[in-house]
Amino acid sequence: MQPRVPHLRKWRDGAHSFHARNPRRSLVPLRYSADWRSLGFLFLLSGLYWVQWSGLARHWSLLPATCLLAFIAFIIKHNHIHCRTFTSRSWNRAFEFVLSACTGQSTAAIIPVHNERHHGKFHTKQDFVRSSLVNFNQNWLNLMVFPFAVVRLVHRTKSSDISRWQKEKPGLYRCVQRERAALFVFIAVMLVLNWRATLIYFGVPWLFGQWES
Numbered sequence: 001m002q003p004r005v006p007h008l009r010k011w012r013d014g015a016h017s018f019h020a021r022n023p024r025r026s027l028v029p030l031r032y033s034a035d036w037r038s039l040g041f042l043f044l045l046s047g048l049y050w051v052q053w054s055g056l057a058r059h060w061s062l063l064p065a066t067c068l069l070a071f072i073a074f075i076i077k078h079n080h081i082h083c084r085t086f087t088s089r090s091w092n093r094a095f096e097f098v099l100s101a102c103t104g105q106s107t108a109a110i111i112p113v114h115n116e117r118h119h120g121k122f123h124t125k126q127d128f129v130r131s132s133l134v135n136f137n138q139n140w141l142n143l144m145v146f147p148f149a150v151v152r153l154v155h156r157t158k159s160s161d162i163s164r165w166q167k168e169k170p171g172l173y174r175c176v177q178r179e180r181a182a183l184f185v186f187i188a189v190m191l192v193l194n195w196r197a198t199l200i201y202f203g204v205p206w207l208f209g210q211w212e213s
């Protein structure tokens with residue numbers, strides 16, 4: 001049976017959070033202390049992006065490690081859209097920009113596909129990450145083809161889902177627009193400065209991380 005998953009907007013207060021119970025122990029208003037690990041992974045990932053893109057350190061082993069950490073960043077993003085990482089609204093907003101940069105796509109923009117369709121309409125035709133999308137006899141082939149099958153379906157409807165938010169969820173709609181604009185500027189600047197390094201050291205991990213879907 002599909003577990004009931006809380007929607008993003010229901011997680012407003014920090015009454016049961018680590019920070020609420022330990023208000024003087026940390027300057028960082030984390031909801032749960034376990035998320036220090038998530039912050040550590042993102043810190044490491046950002047460092048790997050930077051040293052490779054800038055040319056400070058390039059080694060064949062660093063790119064697979066970056067791909068693995070990008071995959072973990074997608075998992076952190078998934079967790080965040082169900083249960084926001086911080087008890088502070090402004091920290092969450094800032095964190096969503098960081099997650100967008102680490103994964104190459106807006107954080108709020110995955111809510112229609114994931115929270116609304118996958119969890120809200122689990123395994124129906126409206127769920128674009130339903131396992132029945134691929135049906136090969138070999139599971140390795142299912143694993144390889146699945147992300148492409150998902151992307152094809154998502155791109156057909158994603159913009160209409162987000163346009164619908166203009167009236168239904170204007171706050172989330174503005175979040176998507178802001179995150180997309182910031183990401184667009186970030187990618188454009190990086191491409192202008194060094195397009196080849198941007199495609200390799202950001203583009204490859206961003207694509208690899210899509211397997212998390």
Ligand SMILES: [Zn+2]
Binds near residue numbers: 082114119
């Ligand atoms: Zn989920």
